[in-house]
Amino acid sequence: MREYIDQFLYVLRVERGASAHTQDAYRRDLHQLAEFAQRRGYTVVHALGEDGLLAFAHNLRQRGLAETTIERKLCAARALARFLQREGILPQQTIRSISSSRLPRQLPHALSxxxxxxxxxxxxxxxxxxxxxxxxxxxxxxxxxxxxxxxxxxxxxxxxxxxxxxxxxxxxxxxxxxxxxxxxxxxxxxxxxxxxxxxxxxxxxxxxxxxxxxxxxxxxxxxxxxxxxxxxxxxxxxxxxxxxxxxxxxxxxxxxxxxxxxxxxxxxxx
Known part of the structure; x- marks a missing residue:
């Protein structure tokens, strides 16, 4: 998955002229997703599909991250998914799943x-x-x-x-x-x-x-x-x-x- 991230970051830098700050933000967020996917044994298709992003969002909430931070990381994941779809690596259905997914908010308080x-x-x-x-x-x-x-x-x-x-x-x-x-x-x-x-x-x-x-x-x-x-x-x-x-x-x-x-x-x- 990291090779795809590197390709995406290259396009951001060379073709879109993204600032160093923007590149660093995407790099941090996408590497975090890649580490999560590796721990779970997800393929890139699974990691960027609806189920993978639902699990990623839940993991971030468990760690206490703010909703705005989580949404930023998910936006980075969607941007990567759109890039990979244009490159023919991800199927179109993956993009539709991400766009229509209803990501759950913080779970109600549970007992230990x-x-x-x-x-x-x-x-x-x-x-x-x-x-x-x-x-x-x-x-x-x-x-x-x-x-x-x-x-x-x-x-x-x-x-x-x-x-x-x-x-x-x-x-x-x-x-x-x-x-x-x-x-x-x-x-x-x-x-x-x-x-x-x-x-x-x-x-x-x-x-x-x-x-x-x-x-x-x-x-x-x-x-x-x-x-x-x-x-x-x-x-x-x-x-x-x-x-x-x-x-x-x-x-x-x-x-x-x-x-x-x-x-x-x-x-x-x-």
Whole structure:
């Protein structure tokens, strides 16, 4: 990728007469993109495509750069992409993707992994409701669910054996989301030990039931989450969406592809 950057900088200097200051600014910004692409193993086409620039922008925000600085670096990347398209190195579709991409702004505040660990440890699993709450918290975090999706789950929506949950999100859009072993174990314990105790003759096939055997409401879950956060020593304001955003941020910090995370969230952006 650096050879293409050198060609672009040559054109800036010789054919366009760019000032030394302008050349240095482009050089710094594009070399930063090249270093990021090398760490991720991106080709030049991937690095300058929509997914590559989305990941680059997110990485810059994680490092605390201002939006104006990030936009300047993205403008440099677009200029390089246009140059490479004219040279026949990049396909035209790459340019269209960059022009139409909606780059996400700063992600809402997320819990740290340690805060999530403390939060998930709060329910008293020696009580039936504690077992249920642990399963809800584990699944909400492991699958990045909206609170409405969590409380609306039916028994048939969960595949414990394969570790997948079928979610119907906004506009009834269906998606299958994987969840890990901790959530599997918590759900299995809840389904085997606790849900039969909570079930009543009038109960429907909702996954999570209240003490009266009715579906747990969003407000009930939010109040319990707030209490567990206080017990975990988390002083900042927390909502069910906090777990969802924490799920996304922690996956991205672990190197997950931004587009894949967006698909798991069932949304165009995080």
């Amino acid at each position: 992994p340690e805060e999530v660990r403390r939060l998930l440890a709060q329910p008293d699993v020696h009580t039936p409701l504690g077992v249920r709450d642990r399963a809800m918290l584990e699944l909400a975090y492991a699958a990045g669910l909206r609170v409405s999706e969590l409380v609306g789950l039916r028994l048939q929506d969960v595949d414990l054996g394969e570790g997948f949950v079928c979610v119907f999100g906004k506009r009834s859009k269906e998606r299958w989301v994987p969840f890990g072993e901790r959530a599997q174990q918590a759900l299995q314990e809840y389904l085997q030990r606790v849900r039969p105790q909570l079930q009543r003759p009038h109960s429907e096939d909702y996954l999570f039931l209240s003490e009266r055997g009715t579906p747990l409401s969003r407000t009930q879950f939010w109040l319990r989450l707030k209490r567990y956060a206080q017990q975990a020593g988390i002083s900042r304001s927390i909502s069910p969406h906090t777990l969802r955003h924490s799920f996304a941020v922690h996956l991205l910090q672990g190197g997950a592809d931004l587009r894949a995370v967006q698909e798991m969230l069932g949304h165009a952006s995080i």
